Amino acid sequence: MDDKELYRQILGVVQPWEIIKIDLDMSKQEVNIYLEYPLPSEGVCPKCGKICPVYDKREERIWRHLDTCQLKTFIHCQTPRITCSEHKTITMDIPWSSNMSRFTNQFERFAIDLLKATKNRQKAADLLRISWDEIDGIMKRSVKRGMKRRKDDDVPYVGIDEKSFLSGHRYATILTDITGKRVLDIAENRDTQAVDTVWKALSDKQKKGVKAVSMDFWQAFRTGAETHVPNAVIVHDKFHIMKYLNEAVDAVRKQEHKIFMKNKDDCLKGKKYLFLKNRKDFTKKDRSNFRDLNLTQLDVGRAWNRRELLRNFWDYTYEKPARNFFKKWYFSATHSRLSPVIKVAKLLKKYFENIITFLKHRITNAFAEGTNSVIQLIKSSARGFRNFENYRTAILFFCGGLDLYPQESR
Ligand SMILES: [Zn+2]
Incomplete structure (x- = not known):
């Protein structure tokens, strides 16, 4: 030959x-x-x-x-x-090759596989012996292709959430397909304009098919759902709700610790994470630490107790008993004399009609939270995100569920 x-x-x-x-x-x-x-x-x-x-x-x-x-x-x-x-x-x-690229299809396909495997642009570029800008170009092109190829398939459950980027100084709005476990789109900021932008990821037909949207209490997210998917039900995300309660527990602990320290009592020192932990995740040591504290006598113990109690709410199947449960919980929370807990209880009551919708739809923002680990990985790689477009490209590349290859997979 x-x-x-x-x-x-x-x-x-x-x-x-x-x-x-x-x-x-x-x-x-x-x-x-x-x-x-x-x-x-x-x-x-x-x-x-x-x-x-x-x-x-x-x-x-x-x-x-x-x-x-x-x-x-x-x-x-x-x-x-x-x-x-x-x-x-x-x-x-x-x-x-496609006419736009300086690489053959086979090269781009391999570059995409390498990016997926290394989750690190610099590493992939070094292995391929190409420049940072070239690997960046391959990523951008593949995301563009993938977005163009997206089909009109049903997206019954959608999540909308915020992400911080550039070390928490700026926000982004992220729209996810909960059933399909993919990021639909992400836009800079978390205002009405950003919300309108991400909703464009769905066609009119898809929007009509949305049954419910999971979100926290952020008003722009609520308004966005009312505008873009008026027939969909709003479900406030249980993880955000539990986070509010965690913050309340922590605020109570801090207050109490300060008072105790005036009397040189440091029994609450270093206990922050103990109180933030889910009881079922306790280690043996956590349990003994916990027993040593006289919980019923402590404000933080009572705050913690209200939080642990509310966990049961999410296990209800039927509305009526769930409403009764919440009524009792609300009474005990608002009579706790713990202002951070009372504040959260009032917030939950205000939005309760869009919290109880969880029982029927059982959706959360867990998938959007899960993308954090991928984002962290990309962030830690050299050069991180120079601008928002880079950040968006990386998220859609790794979490967009896109068909990225130069030739469409069948
Ligand atoms: Zn022709």
Whole structure:
């Protein structure tokens, strides 16, 4: 088998494309392969698929291909232009790459797999021996492709949430498909404009099919749901609600600790995480630490008790007993004489009609929370996010459930 035949098979070159030359440059560790579309000839119009005469060739372009024998491999070609009666003179599609890329499809496919495996742009770029900007370009292109290919499938349960980025100084709004476990879109800020932007990720048909939306109490999220999916039910997210109660417990602990310390009593010192922990996650040591405290005598013990009590609410199936339970809980919370707890109880009462909707739909923002670990990973990689577009691209790349490859998977 000669070199041309070998590369013809490696690259999958088919008639009428021909390999006319192979240049090996050992000093640069490179192999350059020259492809040609022989003239005179005919070609397919990229717009209408009609067979048309080839008009001329454009000047040579170069595509990076997967390494062969550990040599950087480049394809050189003058792409032909055809003359279509309808579409005039137009560049033909080439089988090994999309017209926008300086890489072959196989190279991009491999780069995407490497990015997914390393979750680190710099590492992937180093392994591929390409620049940061080039790997960035591959990521952006693949996300763009994936977003374009999205289908009109049903998205019955949607979550809307906020994310902080750039070390917490700025916010973003994230819309997720709870059933499909994917990020639909993310926009900068958490105002009405950002909310309107992310809702655009769904078509009108999809919006009509949304049954319920999970969210915290943020007003822009509520208004957005009322505007974009007026028939959907709002379900306030139980994790956000439990977080409010955690904050209340912590506020009570801090207050009490301060008072105790005036009398040199440090029994609440270093107990922050003990009180924030879910009781069922207690270790043996946690349990003994907990027993040593005289909980019923402590404000933080009573606050903690209200929080643990409310956990039971989410286990109810039927509305009536759940309403009764909440009524009792509300009474005990508002009579606790603990102002942080009373504040949260009043908040829950205010939004209660959109909290009890959980019993029927049982959705939460857990998936959006789960993307945090992926975001953390990308953040910690070199260069992090230089701007919001980078951040959005990375999230959609890793969590968008997109078909990213150059050629659509079937
Ligand atoms: Zn045409």
